Amino acid sequence: MAGNDDDDVYVVFIGIGFVSALLGGVSSFLTWLAGQLSGVLSGGGWPDSSPTDCLRITYNLLRHPNDPRSAWPPAAAAALGSAPIFFALLAVMLLATALGAYILIRLLLNWRRHRTFRRLRLGFASGWEVRKLLSARTVQSKAAQVRPSTQSLPSRSVKPEQVGFYIGRDIRSRRKLYASLEDTAIVVAAPRQGKDVHFVTPFTIDAPGPCIVTSSRRETFINTAMVRAQFGEVYVFDPYNWTGWPNRMRWSPLQGCEDPNVCAVRSGTLVQSSGFDIGHEGGSTLSGIVTIIRCLLHAGAIGRLNFREVMRWIYEANGEEALEILRQGEREGRTAPGYPGALEFSMRNESLWSGVIQVMSCFSQPEVLDDCTPDPGEEFDFKKFLQGRNTLYFVSKKQSDWGGIAPIVTTIIEQYFRSARGTAMKNPTGRLDPPLTIELNQVADICPLGGLATYMGESGGYSISLHVYLTSLAEARRVWGSDGAASLWDNATVKIISGGSGTAKDLSDLSDLVGKHDGKQILSPEELRTMPFGRAAVVAGTARPVEMWLTPWWKRKDRDAIARGKAAAEAMIHKMHAGQQAGIASTHDAAVAGDDDSDASAIVW
Structure with missing residues (x-):
């Protein structure tokens, strides 16, 4: 409240x-x-x-x-x-x-x-500033703008949770702090500093519309899935079956690739998120790799093939079948202009195929390829997903080596960003209603979107609440470079800094970003580093910084419902793994009890 x-x-x-x-x-x-x-x-x-x-x-x-x-x-x-x-x-x-x-x-x-006791320190936002920019009344006053369906309601009758997210309580004025649905947020918190319990879990539960969540761990899923299932459908992209959730999200990289623009974006995203860099690979090499992947995806889409067939071309480093499909499509007017010639030219350089294989190695594991090769009618319907308070989780391994599925997650999120933006632009208000919430946890590891800074700057205008989580500024610089990390920070309307992380340079930079009063840092690097669990500094809009108390999910009013949901999710996962172990044991016992002709060596351990 x-x-x-x-x-x-x-x-x-x-x-x-x-x-x-x-x-x-x-x-x-x-x-x-x-x-x-x-x-x-x-x-x-x-x-x-x-x-x-x-x-x-x-x-x-x-x-x-x-x-x-x-x-x-x-x-x-x-x-x-x-x-x-x-x-x-x-x-x-x-x-x-x-x-x-x-x-x-x-x-x-x-x-x-010069105080060690910060409660009376100068430079922090006054109660008036907090009320103006971060109060419940402020987000309620924006209700008609961010959620057009509330235009007929008095602003005070709209609950702040319907048009914003509770982020904490100001230590000085004790006022509850809210971020609007049109605010994009970046949270910098070291590992084990509670970004899941203070932000990801509450924001996921409170999302007033559809919600997309990424994570390299299943903690957020366990905490929120059962609660979110009370509001709408819950889907999971979980190729490794960490969650045991029956409603699996299946997606084909060929989806929409009849459109050459989709092919261009998808192939570029796959290459970029796979770690290829023009400075190391060279412009011609990188362009050739992108061209081959783009043409193969287009050929698979217009040829009505499944994705396994496209991966077979890649494994065999042979695009002749794809080239023939493109030529046939060109004669029938179904192929994008220039694709057959581009593929034929790029295929002459056999060395490019090694790069293509490396990029597409993220699909190499059988369980991943299975989830990316849905049968007709099994593909995830994102437009339907946007219409209710549904939830989509991406639970994937945190891998930096070749074969990790970060490029797949990144490509899917990229597609859904563009689709959500297109859907909003087709609405008379230019916004999504219900609004979409995207929680990009461990974003640098499993969803390194090249255009993330741009999305941070424009998503709020479409009623897309984008929340990005980083362990440090160094992590952002590693993925997006110095300028990209700076742009990412600048485009976030709400910046939240927790304690326990950062090199001396990062801490100094964060201290400078929090601000100064009379030439002195409001929060010194040492104070940022030693900020205790459950506290954070927030810089929002034109307000001076606010130091706030955070509320973990176990202190919320609905904590009992969350705890019951968590217990049910954990029981489901335990039952799944117990069944798997029983299946393995029974197979082993059958092999041991068989006759002398049984081939025990055929069992894979």
């Missing part, structure tokens, strides 16, 4: 009242003290009055400022000094007090800048 957005107003009025009372009390006491001292200086002695009379004396003096004696009790009035002496003393005491308060405030501010 959203916090009360009038908290700041109450705090301001309470603060004004407290300061006014304090100033009034101090002034009254100084007025009384000046009168008492005037009596001593005039020779009349200490007037018979106590500090408890100060408020009444001040009130009487304001009524009769020309006659100070009339303000004191009658027993003390005779001993009071003259009016000039009284007012001179009062002026000196007020000035001395003001000067002392000024010096004390300066010392306090200086202490705040």
Whole structure:
């Protein structure tokens, strides 16, 4: 639930009242003290009055400022000094007090800048800034824009979770912080610093529309799959069957490749995400590899073949069948212009085939190839997926060597980005409704999209909430280069930095990105590195940085439902693996119990 957005107003009025009372009390006491001292200086002695009379004396003096004696009790009035002496003393005491308060405030501010205790530190966003950019009311005010279907509803009746994501609570104002659906976020958190429990799991559960999640571990799937299954269909791209989920997502690289534009994007994505670089391979070599893959995909699509046939051409390093299909299609007007000639020319350079085989090695494992060769009617329907609160998980190995399936995941996500954007542009509002959420966890390892920085900059305008997770800035530079990593950071409207990670340079860069106050870093590199589990700094829009408490999923109101879903998912996986072990054991026992003619060597361990 959203916090009360009038908290700041109450705090301001309470603060004004407290300061006014304090100033009034101090002034009254100084007025009384000046009168008492005037009596001593005039020779009349200490007037018979106590500090408890100060408020009444001040009130009487304001009524009769020309006659100070009339303000004191009658027993003390005779001993009071003259009016000039009284007012001179009062002026000196007020000035001395003001000067002392000024010096004390300066010392306090200086202490705040050198503090180890950060609660009172200068440079962080005020409650007003938080309210303006990150409050529940702010995301509610954008409801009609980010979710056109809510236009007929009063903005305050729309729950903030319907149009935004809860990200944490401001340590200083204690206000709940929300990011809008049109915000793109980048989270930098070291391993074991809770990005799954604080962000990926809650964001996946709270996604108000379809949600795509990538991960090299099954933790997010276990935490969220059963809960998300209550809202819509749950699909899993899991070639290694880590999850045991029955609703498998199957996808063919030939899908849509009748269109030459799709072929061009897909072949380029496969090559780029496979680790090929123009600086190492050379422009002509890279172009030849892309051309062969592009033409083979196009030939397989217009020839109505399954993907196994295309992989057979690649394994055999022979594109003659594909060339004949392209020529036949050219005669019938089904082939994109120039494809037969481009394939024939590139095939003359036999050395290019080694590059093609290397790129397509991500499909080499039988279980991967099986999931990428669906039967007719089994292919995943992404347009239908966008229509409900459905969920698609990509659970794959974290591999940097050849044969990892990161190029496949990257290619699929690239296709779905473009498809979602195209669907949004066809809508009258130019947005997706329900909105799409994409959680790119371990993005550098299993989904290194070359155009990710561009998508970060434009996705929000289509109501696509894109959240990218990195372990460090160095990881981003490794995949996208220095300029690409900088662009990725710049295009994110919300930047969240957790503790425990980074080299000295990365920590210094992050500290500079958080910002400075009067030339001094608001959060030093050491403070960023040692930020405890459950805290993070967030920089959003034009607001100054906010330090926030994070909420793990086990502290949410729906934690019991999440825990039950997690237990059910773990039981499902345990049952699956127990069945597999029983199957292996029974096969082994049958072989041992067989007659002497049984071929035990045929069993594969």
